[in-house]
Amino acid sequence: MKKYVLDLTVSAVERINEKYVLIRLADDKPLPDMLPGQFVEVRVDNSPTTFLRRPISISFVDRSRNELWLLVAAIGDGTRAMASLAVGSRLNCLLPLGNGFTMPSSASERVLLVGGGVGVAPLLYMGAEMRRCGCEPTFLLGARRSADLLLLDHFRRYGRVFVTTEDGSAGERGFVTNHSVLQSEHFDRIQTCGPKPMMVAVARYAAAAGIDCEASLENMMACGVGACLCCVEKTTEGNLCVCKEGPVFNINKLLWLN
Amino acid sequence: MAELKVKINNLELKNPVMTASGTFGYGIEFADFIPLDGLGGIIVKGTTLRPREGNDYPRMAETASGMLNCVGLQNKGVDYFCEHIYPQIKDIDTNMIVNVSGSSPDDYAECASRIDALDRIPAIELNISCPNVHDGGMAFGVTCAGAASVVRAVRRRYSKTLIVKLSPNVTDVADIARACEAEGADSVSLINTLMGMSIDIERRCSRLSIGTGGLSGPAVKPVAVRMVWQVARAVGIPVIGLGGIMTAADAIEFIMAGATAVQIGTANFIDPTVTIKVRDGIDSWLDAHGCRSVAEIIGAACH
Numbered sequence: 001m002k003k004y005v006l007d008l009t010v011s012a013v014e015r016i017n018e019k020y021v022l023i024r025l026a027d028d029k030p031l032p033d034m035l036p037g038q039f040v041e042v043r044v045d046n047s048p049t050t051f052l053r054r055p056i057s058i059s060f061v062d063r064s065r066n067e068l069w070l071l072v073a074a075i076g077d078g079t080r081a082m083a084s085l086a087v088g089s090r091l092n093c094l095l096p097l098g099n100g101f102t103m104p105s106s107a108s109e110r111v112l113l114v115g116g117g118v119g120v121a122p123l124l125y126m127g128a129e130m131r132r133c134g135c136e137p138t139f140l141l142g143a144r145r146s147a148d149l150l151l152l153d154h155f156r157r158y159g160r161v162f163v164t165t166e167d168g169s170a171g172e173r174g175f176v177t178n179h180s181v182l183q184s185e186h187f188d189r190i191q192t193c194g195p196k197p198m199m200v201a202v203a204r205y206a207a208a209a210g211i212d213c214e215a216s217l218e219n220m221m222a223c224g225v226g227a228c229l230c231c232v233e234k235t236t237e238g239n240l241c242v243c244k245e246g247p248v249f250n251i252n253k254l255l256w257l258n
Numbered sequence: 259m260a261e262l263k264v265k266i267n268n269l270e271l272k273n274p275v276m277t278a279s280g281t282f283g284y285g286i287e288f289a290d291f292i293p294l295d296g297l298g299g300i301i302v303k304g305t306t307l308r309p310r311e312g313n314d315y316p317r318m319a320e321t322a323s324g325m326l327n328c329v330g331l332q333n334k335g336v337d338y339f340c341e342h343i344y345p346q347i348k349d350i351d352t353n354m355i356v357n358v359s360g361s362s363p364d365d366y367a368e369c370a371s372r373i374d375a376l377d378r379i380p381a382i383e384l385n386i387s388c389p390n391v392h393d394g395g396m397a398f399g400v401t402c403a404g405a406a407s408v409v410r411a412v413r414r415r416y417s418k419t420l421i422v423k424l425s426p427n428v429t430d431v432a433d434i435a436r437a438c439e440a441e442g443a444d445s446v447s448l449i450n451t452l453m454g455m456s457i458d459i460e461r462r463c464s465r466l467s468i469g470t471g472g473l474s475g476p477a478v479k480p481v482a483v484r485m486v487w488q489v490a491r492a493v494g495i496p497v498i499g500l501g502g503i504m505t506a507a508d509a510i511e512f513i514m515a516g517a518t519a520v521q522i523g524t525a526n527f528i529d530p531t532v533t534i535k536v537r538d539g540i541d542s543w544l545d546a547h548g549c550r551s552v553a554e555i556i557g558a559a560c561h
Contacts, residue, residue: 003290005530043528051475052320052527094530222318222325223527227283229303229329230318239311239332244287 035100036126041224047081116194146170260544261551267444271298278523279357299353319465324475363411387425387450402437432492447498490516506539
């Protein structure tokens with residue numbers, strides 16, 4: 001897919017809680033095609049300590065409003081500067097980067113999308129695109145506490161939503177891999193994005209249950225296009241760039257389960 | 259429109275702007291962003307005789323106005339390059355230059371001789387300055403005898419333009435440059451990265467898998483300009499300057515310090531179109547200052 005460097009306009013910055021914001025970006029021209037699971041490299045101009053771009057998952061593409069959504073956890077200088085952007089300011093973005101999740105091969109495929117923390121971001125767009133193809137996804141979303149469950153109302157538009165929290169303040173208490181839906185239902189494929197320990201646990205569950213599984217990685221990166229070789233992950237094919245050969249990998253390619 | 263053409267030995271560059279090895283892939287990664295044939299040259303990723311997996315992750319740490327990396331020359335080896343990558347890049351209308359590394363003078367020479375056979379690769383850049391590998395790399399570039407041994411071995415088996423990339427992690431970079439020139443190098447490029455380190459104080463360990471890494475980006479530019487200036491006064495062969503160039507003004511500093519051409523590296527990560535902007539910016543600057551060519555300002559500050 002052709003990559004672009006675009007100056008997008010911030011059309012809204014929706015503060016979800018003290019840590020998370022949803023940034024909506026618009027452009028005069030129609031946004032390029034983007035696939036669920038791909039990402040954007042954002043140049044952060046309003047932070048003197050931020051030198052490199054920040055890779056951010058494509059959370060949603062609202063075609064009717066020609067808007068791109070980025071869900072951002074403000075945890076460092078760069079992401080905090082992004083969270084404080086004013087409506088109307090410009091954000092320089094490289095997009096779309098990397099490879100997306102595999103789309104279901106038929107409408108009857110039962111797909112479980114498992115997200116944790118800010119890692120739920122790409123699953124919203126994935127769920128929406130699945131729904132457009134006539135396939136209803138099931139979401140299993142985890143967080144530390146109920147206040148950190150993100151975009152639940154948006155997820156509910158596209159499929160059933162199951163929730164876990166570590167403190168039990170919403171849904172079932174515990175981790176996503178403890179949720180009862182994994183026992184009560186069968187899935188043909190699991191696609192996951194979130195903290196690495198969560199994704200490894202999901203991958204172990206999927207492998208043991210014989211379910212095809214893809215994970216979206218977020219290794220630290222610089223260039224975003226496969227040039228600097230900084231963001232590598234060890235795979236069955238040697239070190240591969242998360243930015244170019246990923247960020248979505250089938251878990252069979254990763255060495256997590258060895 | 260000033261004359262932007264410059265020459266490195268027999269190698270004619272459309273303009274003085276090249277890309278630095280390890281920051282621009284094989285060029286094709288940036289083809290969506292810029293016309294690759296608008297560059298003076300592209301120095302492709304470091305290539306070794308045998309495949310290398312490179313160092314473990316994490317390989318990168320962001321620092322003040324720069325970054326550290328310890329990639330460690332990950333590449334699929336020269337034979338893979340010749341069979342699979344060369345066919346994809348040979349028709350790009352610019353100087354496609356291969357950066358060559360090795361763990362012994364014979365390694366370098368064998369790798370160079372295989373690239374000598376490729377029609378559309380008019381030059382190589384010998385990397386005797388990689389700080390991130392134990393077996394070779396910078397070990398050769400920090401002594402005159404080491405640098406000379408590699409250049410001598412390669413010169414015997416490589417017929418085209420031979421550029422040697424120098425390390426800044428030395429006491430006297432001019433001495434090393436003179437040693438390379440004496441063994442038949444056609445040009446020297448500098449600087450490779452400066453060895454550095456960054457520590458995560460919460461985890462009480464280095465941010466990089468092998469402890470240390472190479473610093474690049476605007477943080478290193480004044481050091482690089484100084485070294486280019488020292489080397490340009492010490493040798494007769496053309497000097498290629500690099501280290502932290504982000505703008506046309508940065509590139510012009512290097513040219514005035516004595517560089518015939520420049521390479522842009524880390525800036526490609528921030529703006530994938532930066533090379534073309536620097537080229538156009540040099541052109542505008544020359545016009546605005548009544549200069550008819552780049553050549554007029556090479557070494558302008560070397561008094």
